[in-house]
Structures are given as C-alpha cells and as structure tokens.
Amino acid sequence: MIVELISLILLWFGIYYIVSLSLNMEFGYAGIPNFGKALSVLVGAIAVGGILDRLLMLYFGVGGGLIEGSTYATSMINDVIASNPLVGIGILILSIILASILGFIVGAIFILPSAKLKEDYLGITLLAISEAVFLVCTYDLNIIGGYYGISTPDILAFVSGEYRGWVFTGIVLFIAFLVYLFFERLLNTPFGRILKAMRENEDTVKAFGRDIMKLRIKTMAIGSAIGAIAGALYSLYTVNIVANAFTRVEWTFFPFLMVLLGGKGNNKGVALGVLCYVIVKVLLDVYKYDLKYTLNIPFEPVWLSYILFGVLMLLILYYKPSGLIPEKPILTPPMKKKIMEISNNK
Numbered sequence: 512m513i514v515e516l517i518s519l520i521l522l523w524f525g526i527y528y529i530v531s532l533s534l535n536m537e538f539g540y541a542g543i544p545n546f547g548k549a550l551s552v553l554v555g556a557i558a559v560g561g562i563l564d565r566l567l568m569l570y571f572g573v574g575g576g577l578i579e580g581s582t583y584a585t586s587m588i589n590d591v592i593a594s595n596p597l598v599g600i601g602i603l604i605l606s607i608i609l610a611s612i613l614g615f616i617v618g619a620i621f622i623l624p625s626a627k628l629k630e631d632y633l634g635i636t637l638l639a640i641s642e643a644v645f646l647v648c649t650y651d652l653n654i655i656g657g658y659y660g661i662s663t664p665d666i667l668a669f670v671s672g673e674y675r676g677w678v679f680t681g682i683v684l685f686i687a688f689l690v691y692l693f694f695e696r697l698l699n700t701p702f703g704r705i706l707k708a709m710r711e712n713e714d715t716v717k718a719f720g721r722d723i724m725k726l727r728i729k730t731m732a733i734g735s736a737i738g739a740i741a742g743a744l745y746s747l748y749t750v751n752i753v754a755n756a757f758t759r760v761e762w763t764f765f766p767f768l769m770v771l772l773g774g775k776g777n778n779k780g781v782a783l784g785v786l787c788y789v790i791v792k793v794l795l796d797v798y799k800y801d802l803k804y805t806l807n808i809p810f811e812p813v814w815l816s817y818i819l820f821g822v823l824m825l826l827i828l829y830y831k832p833s834g835l836i837p838e839k840p841i842l843t844p845p846m847k848k849k850i851m852e853i854s855n856n857k
Contacts, residue, residue: 545763549762571587619728764824791816
C-alpha cells in the first residue's frame with residue numbers, strides 16, 4: 512500500500528509540476544493571470560484523442576465514429592506494442608510532439624482577442640474562452656468523445672501490470688525534469704528578465720521599445736505547449752480520455768494554488784508547492800472515508816479536499832503571498848562578477 516502511494520504521489524507530482532512550471536512562466540514571470548490554464552491541458556488530450564486516435568484508425572482502416580473506432584484501433588496498436596516496445600516509445604514521442612505543436616498554436620491564438628487588455632480583464636477573458644472550449648469538447652462527441660470518452664494507446668502494453676505504474680512514473684518524472692531544465696535555461700536569459708520587467712511595470716517595458724502584445728503571445732504559446740505535454744501524458748497514463756476530467760478546478764485553480772504555495776517566479780519553490788499539494792491530495796483521496804467516520808464530518812468526504820485547498824489558498828494570499836520559497840533577484844553574469852570583486856576587496 513505504501514509503495515503504491517509513493518508511486519501515485521510521484522506520478523501526480525510529475526504531471527502537476529509540468530503544468531505548474533508552465534503556469535509559473537505565464538503568471539509568476541510574465542504576470543499573465545491565465546485563468547484558462549485548463550485549456551492547454553485539454554489541448555494535450557485533444558492531440559492524443561482527437562488526432563492520434565484518428566491517425567491510428569486511418570492506419571488500421573477502422574471506420575465508424577471516434578468513440579467506437581478508437582476502441583478497435585487502440586486495441587490493435589496495443590497488440591503491436593506488446594510485441595514491439597519501440598512502437599510504444601514512438602507513440603509517446605509522437606504524442607508529445609503533436610501536443611506541443613497544437614498547444615503552441617492554440618496558446619498563441621487563445622490570447623489574441625485579449626492580449627492588449629489589462630490584467631483583470633485579461634484573466635476573465637482567458638477563463639471565458641477556456642470554459643467555452645471545455646463545454647464544446649464535453650458535448651461534442653466528435654472531438655474527444657465528450658462525456659462518453661474514448662480510448663488511448665497503452666504505450667506500456669509490453670510491461671506487466673504491477674510494474675506499469677512505476678515505469679510510467681519514471682517517464683513522467685524524466686520529462687518533468689527536462690521541462691524544469693528548459694525553463695531554468697529560458698527564464699535566466701534576457702527574455703526571462705524582460706518578462707519579469709513586464710510583470711512589474713508594463714510602461715517601462717514599452718518605453719524600451721518592447722511590444723507587450725508580442726511578449727504575451729510568445730509567453731502563452733510556450734506555456735500552452737508545455738501544458739499540453741502534461742495533458743498528453745495524463746491521457747496516455749489513464750488510457751482513456753473523458754472531457755469532464757479537464758475542469759478548471761483541477762487544472763487551473765489547483766496549479767495556481769501550487770505556484771502561490773511554493774513561490775511564484777521560482778521554479779524550485781513551485782516544486783515544493785506541488786509536492787506539498789500532491790501529498791495532501793493523494794492522502795485525502797485514499798483516506799477520505801476514514802476521515803469522515805473518524806472526525807464525524809457532516810458532509811460528503813469528496814468535498815473535503817476542495818474545502819481544505821480553498822481555505823489554504825486564502826491563508827496563503829493573506830499571510831504568505833511570497834510562498835514557501837520567496838523569489839530571489841536575478842543575478843546576471845556581470846552582476847555576479849561585480850559582487851565577487853566587491854567580496855574579494857573586503
């Protein structure tokens with residue numbers, strides 16, 4: 512039981528860390544209140560379910576609707592993967608590529624109608640667009656099967672059931688680490704510094720000749736591409752996609768909580784925030800009914816996590832807005848050199 516809990520915690524940590532890193536770039540660095548973050552994760556699911564599944568149906572000559580056709584096509588490809596693991600690895604890579612490309616395009620288009628708005632109007636507009644797309648995907652069965660859902664390939668069909676969880680967790684953690692390295696490198700460049708400047712004072716950035724709208728579009732495109740990778744990984748792990756799983760609470764509110772808890776503008780702080788959240792989330796999901804009877808909770812235990820995390824968000828905003836690990840000032844190479852010279856002179 513403990514081993515399974517650890518595997519589950521690490522898996523969710525990897526997926527949520529990828530989402531939170533992308534949100535940290537948008538909100539923590541650039542100051543874009545992306546209340547439509549769930550859309551980028553949903554786009555990753557669309558890349559796997561709406562595009563990859565159709566490609567498999569076309570390859571195997573499966574006709575009919577997406578819901579029925581995906582079941583037959585994924586069953587066939589799973590048999591192939593079971594005998595040839597390289598096919599599973601290829602599908603994983605293809606899924607990530609499709610998700611990142613689609614996420615990049617959607618992210619750029621997503622912010623176009625509102626890129627010139629002030630932060631409060633921008634956040635609400637992004638939320639409205641995200642919810643509109645979510646509702647369309649929920650009730651249109653031709654995108655990702657709506658509320659019925661569709662099947663996705665089991666990229667680890669060659670791995671026995673008891674080890675599948677750990678192998679997939681390893682894959683997710685490895686990709687999360689690569690994403691972390693990518694953002695650490697990207698955000699410690701002049702581009703990352705200009706994003707922080709935009710967050711603090713847009714007028715100053717404009718005075719230096721930088722286009723705020725273009726910066727926002729670039730930021731949202733990159734952030735959505737990374738968020739879509741998390742959506743693709745989640746869809747491949749569950750081997751099933753249901754549109755209702757990509758709600759704004761699960762993929763927008765909670766990532767905001769993790770970023771604020773750990774410390775916005777700080778990728779290491781975000782890691783701590785994600786880990787704290789995931790541990791509590793998994794333990795609550797596993798032991799919620801035990802808590803109900805032990806503490807005699809007067810409501811259904813499924814709402815316990817929403818209440819606790821909602822209260823936690825308020826406490827963070829009121830008492831610890833800088834997070835567990837506050838953001839540190841950026842030290843460029845010339846600044847570090849000057850500090851070293853001053854230290855040596857002393």
